[in-house]
Amino acid sequence: MGHLDVLNCGLGHIRLTATGDDPIEKERFRRCVLDMLHRGYSLFLEKPDGGLIPVRSFDAESAAYIISDVPGIPEEWESTISTKEVPKSTKGRTKKVPADKAKGVAIGRSSGG
């Protein structure tokens, strides 16, 4: 099941789910992910081996994360969507990962310390 855990001050983390049949929930997921990226949040997808891959952007239309095409991407993330459909603004080779296939974590902007 695809979900995104957003680290939160008062609640530990809030989970956004990308799967299910509820269109309102799906739309909420897309809206929140796009807004988080716009606000400067750092999003990462968790690989089965514990590694993390940063999310570069999000395609709301296909509900897919856009990540750099790096070695070690799990097979279950392989999307049927062609990489040619990646927006022109993203530089370098990229891949799309359907949001309902990946688990992720989101961290708010930091303030040093």
Next chain:
Amino acid sequence: MTDILDQQVTDEDIAALQTMLFERGIYAGVPMPIAGSPFVLEDRHPHKTELEVLSREDPDAEPRSCSDADVDESCALVNRWYSYRHQGFVHLVKSHGKLESFIEPTGPGRRLNLILETLGAARAWDIKAEGRALERLSKMTNDWQFRAYLLTGSFLETSKRSHVTYLFRKVRPTLALRPEPKTKMMHVIASLCLHPVGWRDGSFAGAMVPSDDVIAHLVLMRGREEKFWARANQHSVWEAESGV
């Protein structure tokens, strides 16, 4: 119950507030203001000014913006260095043509202040949130790392990319370690202090519960190590803020 600016609020109230804020685009939430513990929020937080004013002891005090007229041109910092003998920074200042010096202590008194302020900041943390963060951290670390964290409040992990070893610590900055080329003994490169959303001034406490701060450090190190270093405040090991 938590005393938020001397008002008793329940954990349910806090959960409802954070959920409401999430729906309004403040996904990471806001730290709970508590009396005597001002905080500093990240620059782009939508309610930075209001919340920081609320967290100060005298919320009616107007923030003062400095101007060129406030600058005393006759006084200038000449040099500054750390003195192990005095356990503090020595400041050399030229004031009205005369050289003067003073010592800014970073010794036990300063360190104790940081520890006590951190203790006070714990009033704002929800124990259930810490439990959820611990559960999450247990899935992100191996058995030994989690065991070490539960027992000692810290664990080690070496970056596969840079081969720097990180000592992640609860409510303390993360230490970056590397072996000396000749002696192979580990030495501290830097103490990396970073808090998502914000942090409590004069303490080691962040806006989030301690284990969530550790998760943030771990995630950034594993996912984008260069960004972790770029965003963190890098303290030298002799500074009290390094937590060493």
